[in-house]
Amino acid sequence: MDSNDLVIYNGIVMTVNPAFDIHRPGMVVIRGGCIVETGPRAPGQPLPPAPRHIDAEGGIVMPGLVNTHTHLPMTLFRGLADDLPLDQWLNAHIFPAEARHIDARTVRCGTRLACAELLLGGTTVCCDGYFFADQVAEAAAAMGLRAVIGQGVVDFPAPGVPDPAGNVEAARNFVDRWQGRCPRIHPSIFCHSPYTCGRDTLVRAKTAARAAGCLFQIHVAETEVERRESIAAHGRSPVGRLDDLGLWDEHTLAVHAVWVDRDDIEVLARRRTAVSHNPQSNMKLAAGVAPVPDFLAAGITVGLGTDGCASNNDLDLLREMDTAAKIHKVTTGRPTVTDARQVVEMATIAGARAIGLGDAIGSLEPGKRADIVVLRADRPHLVPVYHPASTVVYAATGADVRHVLIDGHLVVRDGVLQTADVKEILADARQVAKTIARKH
Amino acid sequence: MDSNDLVIYNGIVMTVNPAFDIHRPGMVVIRGGCIVETGPRAPGQPLPPAPRHIDAEGGIVMPGLVNTHTHLPMTLFRGLADDLPLDQWLNAHIFPAEARHIDARTVRCGTRLACAELLLGGTTVCCDGYFFADQVAEAAAAMGLRAVIGQGVVDFPAPGVPDPAGNVEAARNFVDRWQGRCPRIHPSIFCHSPYTCGRDTLVRAKTAARAAGCLFQIHVAETEVERRESIAAHGRSPVGRLDDLGLWDEHTLAVHAVWVDRDDIEVLARRRTAVSHNPQSNMKLAAGVAPVPDFLAAGITVGLGTDGCASNNDLDLLREMDTAAKIHKVTTGRPTVTDARQVVEMATIAGARAIGLGDAIGSLEPGKRADIVVLRADRPHLVPVYHPASTVVYAATGADVRHVLIDGHLVVRDGVLQTADVKEILADARQVAKTIARKH
Numbered sequence: 001m002d003s004n005d006l007v008i009y010n011g012i013v014m015t016v017n018p019a020f021d022i023h024r025p026g027m028v029v030i031r032g033g034c035i036v037e038t039g040p041r042a043p044g045q046p047l048p049p050a051p052r053h054i055d056a057e058g059g060i061v062m063p064g065l066v067n068t069h070t071h072l073p074m075t076l077f078r079g080l081a082d083d084l085p086l087d088q089w090l091n092a093h094i095f096p097a098e099a100r101h102i103d104a105r106t107v108r109c110g111t112r113l114a115c116a117e118l119l120l121g122g123t124t125v126c127c128d129g130y131f132f133a134d135q136v137a138e139a140a141a142a143m144g145l146r147a148v149i150g151q152g153v154v155d156f157p158a159p160g161v162p163d164p165a166g167n168v169e170a171a172r173n174f175v176d177r178w179q180g181r182c183p184r185i186h187p188s189i190f191c192h193s194p195y196t197c198g199r200d201t202l203v204r205a206k207t208a209a210r211a212a213g214c215l216f217q218i219h220v221a222e223t224e225v226e227r228r229e230s231i232a233a234h235g236r237s238p239v240g241r242l243d244d245l246g247l248w249d250e251h252t253l254a255v256h257a258v259w260v261d262r263d264d265i266e267v268l269a270r271r272r273t274a275v276s277h278n279p280q281s282n283m284k285l286a287a288g289v290a291p292v293p294d295f296l297a298a299g300i301t302v303g304l305g306t307d308g309c310a311s312n313n314d315l316d317l318l319r320e321m322d323t324a325a326k327i328h329k330v331t332t333g334r335p336t337v338t339d340a341r342q343v344v345e346m347a348t349i350a351g352a353r354a355i356g357l358g359d360a361i362g363s364l365e366p367g368k369r370a371d372i373v374v375l376r377a378d379r380p381h382l383v384p385v386y387h388p389a390s391t392v393v394y395a396a397t398g399a400d401v402r403h404v405l406i407d408g409h410l411v412v413r414d415g416v417l418q419t420a421d422v423k424e425i426l427a428d429a430r431q432v433a434k435t436i437a438r439k440h
Numbered sequence: 441m442d443s444n445d446l447v448i449y450n451g452i453v454m455t456v457n458p459a460f461d462i463h464r465p466g467m468v469v470i471r472g473g474c475i476v477e478t479g480p481r482a483p484g485q486p487l488p489p490a491p492r493h494i495d496a497e498g499g500i501v502m503p504g505l506v507n508t509h510t511h512l513p514m515t516l517f518r519g520l521a522d523d524l525p526l527d528q529w530l531n532a533h534i535f536p537a538e539a540r541h542i543d544a545r546t547v548r549c550g551t552r553l554a555c556a557e558l559l560l561g562g563t564t565v566c567c568d569g570y571f572f573a574d575q576v577a578e579a580a581a582a583m584g585l586r587a588v589i590g591q592g593v594v595d596f597p598a599p600g601v602p603d604p605a606g607n608v609e610a611a612r613n614f615v616d617r618w619q620g621r622c623p624r625i626h627p628s629i630f631c632h633s634p635y636t637c638g639r640d641t642l643v644r645a646k647t648a649a650r651a652a653g654c655l656f657q658i659h660v661a662e663t664e665v666e667r668r669e670s671i672a673a674h675g676r677s678p679v680g681r682l683d684d685l686g687l688w689d690e691h692t693l694a695v696h697a698v699w700v701d702r703d704d705i706e707v708l709a710r711r712r713t714a715v716s717h718n719p720q721s722n723m724k725l726a727a728g729v730a731p732v733p734d735f736l737a738a739g740i741t742v743g744l745g746t747d748g749c750a751s752n753n754d755l756d757l758l759r760e761m762d763t764a765a766k767i768h769k770v771t772t773g774r775p776t777v778t779d780a781r782q783v784v785e786m787a788t789i790a791g792a793r794a795i796g797l798g799d800a801i802g803s804l805e806p807g808k809r810a811d812i813v814v815l816r817a818d819r820p821h822l823v824p825v826y827h828p829a830s831t832v833v834y835a836a837t838g839a840d841v842r843h844v845l846i847d848g849h850l851v852v853r854d855g856v857l858q859t860a861d862v863k864e865i866l867a868d869a870r871q872v873a874k875t876i877a878r879k880h
Contacts, residue, residue, distance in 0.1 A: 083765075288770065289770060313830065330728065330729060336524065380557035383515075383553065397756075422818070429824060433823070
């Protein structure tokens, strides 16, 4: 028996297993960082022996949340430039701010701020793409987060990669350095988009990812302009063009996929490529609404992401779930689509599959790593609980997260982060933000 | 000097006055339940004398939030019937549940649960419409909330009004009983809709409201079906038909107004009728998206509401603000519409005007009642703060509310409700919910 072994009891256990079993009240037994048992437990029934027992006090117990698209260091730009046209936002604000302020030190600072927010809000794993990926990975590893971390690739000078000729090499080296280094950190290659990376870069980057056996991520078909220009320049939609280049397979993650037609959807389904759906970012930037009900009907795996804090402006996956459930109802006119159960699956098991971790995490099933969230039960907006999936999707936010476990370790306990000093993180971020505000 | 007089200092004061002045750092001086001064205050500068000083610790200080559309007792149905077609939701679940379970006791229970959620989430005033309005008003008054409370009117047997022949009379009597009874409670008449109230009922109800000088509320043009059937039956859009009946003026609140055309918008603008915009409910029920940018362009006052908990499923106006800012960007394709400042105004001063209280509340200006919210500053998702309106709209939720004052009284202090026992309220609601679940 490991001193970290524990039993969580007296909760509403939402397993997100294939049958979507709910045990009310139920328990979860954890040994050696893994789930060994979940099931119902009547009040008064004796608990399995363990060094620790956690009383969920009637709260919902569910898999840790999976955020399939982030740019962690961009927490530093949260609220810097809102309510602007997309090109002005990117070219007059975000890109210049990155060029001026992003370095190894600020990336570490912004990532730590992001990790604090993610963990406190119940996200146990994210899939990130940014520059200075070593610093992102180090900060995430130190704070106990699980993460797929992509080194960014663009065909122009980027933070940390001044010469674009070395962009794919930099990404490959990052992957080499981090494979096998920390069991919770999975290195990845992140090509920014088909319009910021040329054909050669795209193919070489995917080839490198394939050789390393790591996830390849790419923003694709985010805006109407991108689609229009791709067709004008290449005679192909963004998704179609990347298919011609052989980029789609089950180890590539298509991020956004808003401007896709029936053929594009068929391509993604046939290649078994998963999609990261980021509804709040797509709404805020007026990009559009991805056809998620069509993705699901085509059998495409859809994970849920917040995107970076410059376009959301938070990393709260519980709030994203609420939006994901509602936006497709209103755009399709069908209140039955993207129901609460489907959205819970997107934010857990489907997200885990989308980023290549479906066998290890994403549900409360024996054999899986013990990445677990326990929600509060004592807040007015969480009462009553008729259907736990409804409560989670339509009423809860990250602030309702009480305990968070990763690999069976309590990284958040009673709403308090255990792996870093939040006060220090906030003070550091405020200091960097002062410089950014002054020079913006 | 009153023992309740106080000074709030060391905050980012977002006044929401006509110039949208922000004092950073700033202070608010409160005497006799009113704001007497707001302004900048340099660190170290002496504070005006007062029995109490509240250190906002760098948090945003803003007007109390105004929720312009609620059905408070429906917290008891939160999550009971989600992801369903609208007619099935209403006719197979909500109406039968109301007929079976709504009485004076459950209305009190659900209202208390709602008031706890509203106050803890920074809402200091709501505009409600439901049945057993006496019980709603009593519970809200006892918990220290400010509220416009409408007695519901429909032309079929309703909870507490078994004979529809007495529906307008019941509403008039409610208004008579409550006018002048409690300075924070403003009685009102709430006709459910043009399709549940006949012509005669509508006219008599508005006449009664006009005679009493109280607000008249009505759901209108919520769904496409409603619009289509109105045109088929009356040859007029819902808004046009109610104009023919003389229902629109500045003391009527048009709730939803989703399915409106250019003529309808012109009617509402000309009659100086305000609109309650409830985006999350409209999304969840797949009703549609109200043309808020067009309303604003036409000079219509737009307040923000959550609607009831059966169609949202929470009463968190800060989350509603985030949705209100984003939904119009994506549906119009313009990321500049409904910017953070406009949305803050909708949730405060414009909402106050919409429900007839614009002279008394809705902004931090000398002479106004001291309805004030102080947000936390110590949460990762609230750092950095480049523009306070952006932080409030795009990052904050009700859980970030630290202090709430109504008439200068601290009704929430450090996140703890001061006017009722939340544990007792939750236990009571869970008990009622058990019965509802069993008999549903």
